[in-house]
Amino acid sequence: MCGRYTITVTLEELIVRYTIGVANIPYHRPKYNVAPGQMVPAVISDGRTNRLGELRWGLIPSWAKDEKIGNRLINARAETAAEKPAFREPLRMRRCLVPADGFYEWRTEPDGSRQPMRIVLRSGGIFSMAGLYETWIAPDGRRISTVAILTTEPNELMASIHDRMPVILRPEDEALWLDRSVRDPEALKPLFRPYPADELEAYPVSKAVGNVKADDPSLIRPVNRP
Numbered sequence: 700m701c702g703r704y705t706i707t708v709t710l711e712e713l714i715v716r717y718t719i720g721v722a723n724i725p726y727h728r729p730k731y732n733v734a735p736g737q738m739v740p741a742v743i744s745d746g747r748t749n750r751l752g753e754l755r756w757g758l759i760p761s762w763a764k765d766e767k768i769g770n771r772l773i774n775a776r777a778e779t780a781a782e783k784p785a786f787r788e789p790l791r792m793r794r795c796l797v798p799a800d801g802f803y804e805w806r807t808e809p810d811g812s813r814q815p816m817r818i819v820l821r822s823g824g825i826f827s828m829a830g831l832y833e834t835w836i837a838p839d840g841r842r843i844s845t846v847a848i849l850t851t852e853p854n855e856l857m858a859s860i861h862d863r864m865p866v867i868l869r870p871e872d873e874a875l876w877l878d879r880s881v882r883d884p885e886a887l888k889p890l891f892r893p894y895p896a897d898e899l900e901a902y903p904v905s906k907a908v909g910n911v912k913a914d915d916p917s918l919i920r921p922v923n924r925p
Contacts, residue, residue: 700774701828701848701865703908704733704802705817705919706740708825713740713751713798716825720748731918732803734911735773741830741846742796744877754795758847759835760785766835766843775831775847777866777891781884786847789831791882796827796873797848799865801919803908806860815908816860817919818901827873829866829890854893856901867894 707729714722724740733739738753757769762784772785780786801819808814820826829849834842849866857864868876872890875881902921907913 700861700863701802701804701850702735702773704799704828704865706730706733706799706825707916707919708798708800712825717742717749717751717796717798719751721750723750723752729916730914731916732908732911732914733799735770739846740798741832742798742827742877743793743832744879746879749877752844754830754832754844754846756846756848758785758789758831758833758845759843761788761833761835763835766837769845772847774850774863776863777829777849777851780831780849786831789833789847790884790887792879793832794876794879795830795832795846796868796877797830797846798825799828800825802828802865803904804857804861804864814923815904815906816901817904818857818860818864818899821898821900827868827870827876829868829876849891851891851893854896854899856896856899857893860901864893866891869894 710727735756739756741754743750758772759766759769775786780790801817803815805813806816830846832846834844850863851866853864903923908918
């Protein structure tokens with residue numbers, strides 16, 4: 700599962716990193732504790748231009764009767780997404796990048812307590828989580844665009860923390876993921892492999908990250924280190 704993450708960079712950094720041609724984020728600020736239900740930056744492509752906008756985290760299928768289902772569909776298992784009614788069409792036609800510079804997961808300690816861990820690139824910087832997006836039209840005519848983050852089996856680092864991890868795309872694979880002309884799920888399966896453990900680092904952070912209202916730089920500082 701991927702239920703919290705961080706994106707603490709500036710809008711300008713996102714525009715440069717993803718070669719954005721069109722940006723539709725009226726107000727962007729660093730986020731230290733992104734949670735489901737919030738608006739998150741995402742990158743899509745129309746085949747010519749990369750566009751940066753905001754999607755609500757928690758996918759609402761186009762056929763849903765109400766928007767509450769989005770509270771449950773924050774993640775999609777990469778292994779079965781092609782078979783699930785909620786994710787089948789987005790996987791074929793509506794894929795996006797969800798920029799992040801870290802994600803949180805909770806490790807169970809020997810005494811039964813749960814220690815939040817932040818996982819980042821050893822090299823630092825932004826990485827892309829594989830996302831699926833959808834637009835739902837509410838009975839009152841509102842258009843709500845939402846996203847789910849794909850997860851896969853853990854690598855060696857993550858296995859000691861949790862049994863799932865987000866699908867993190869290598870930069871050279873991002874264009875394939877965004878390519879709308881690629882509609883065969885089989886062509887995308889190689890992208891679902893766990894990100895190499897030796898390129899990631901995990902460190903303990905404050906338990907305050909468990910509070911969805913907490914959102915400040917102290918959340919990403921290491922704690923309990925010698």
